[in-house]
Amino acid sequence: MRGWLRGHIRNENNxxxxxxxxxxxHCNIELHTNDAGxxxxxxxxxxKHTLMRGEYIPIGNHLQYPRNWGKQKGxxxxxxxxxxxxxxxxxxxxxxxxxLTACLDKVKHWDxxxx
Numbered sequence: 001m002r003g004w005l006r007g008h009i010r011n012e013n014n015x016x017x018x019x020x021x022x023x024x025x026h027c028n029i030e031l032h033t034n035d036a037g038x039x040x041x042x043x044x045x046x047x048k049h050t051l052m053r054g055e056y057i058p059i060g061n062h063l064q065y066p067r068n069w070g071k072q073k074g075x076x077x078x079x080x081x082x083x084x085x086x087x088x089x090x091x092x093x094x095x096x097x098x099x100l101t102a103c104l105d106k107v108k109h110w111d112x113x114x115x
Contacts, residue, residue, distance in 0.1 A: 023049040024066050029074045031061040031082070041075045058082070 028044045045067065056065050058081045065074040 022052050024052050024068065026050050026064050027067050027071070027074060029063050029065065029071070029078055031078065041071075041078070043071050043074070 026046045026049075028046065030042050030044075031039050032042055033039055046064075050064075052066060056063065056077065058078045061078075061082070063074060063078040063081075065077065069077075
């Protein structure tokens with residue numbers, strides 16, 4: 001078969017070929033900081049279509065998302081995930097600080113003459 005029909009029609013010559021078109025245009029969004037320490041998003045469109053995925057999970061300050069989401073949704077997903085991560089780190093740090101403070105209080109009640 002020739003041309004565009006090749007992937008759209010099944011026959012004995014192309015059994016097993018992938019028929020679904022599961023690629024789309026994607027964008028990359030990254031968070032950068034300016035001299036004042038404020039965050040700002042930078043969005044880049046990719047040149048080639050890439051495979052669609054079931055989940056789009058940010059890694060650090062970077063997220064790749066399908067272009068049909070729009071830049072607002074892409075930025076929102078990235079920022080909400082970063083905020084969630086920072087809140088979790090803050091809670092874990094607070095728990096660790098509480099444990100260390102409790103241990104310090106116990107140490108202060110030790111007998112100072114004991115060696």
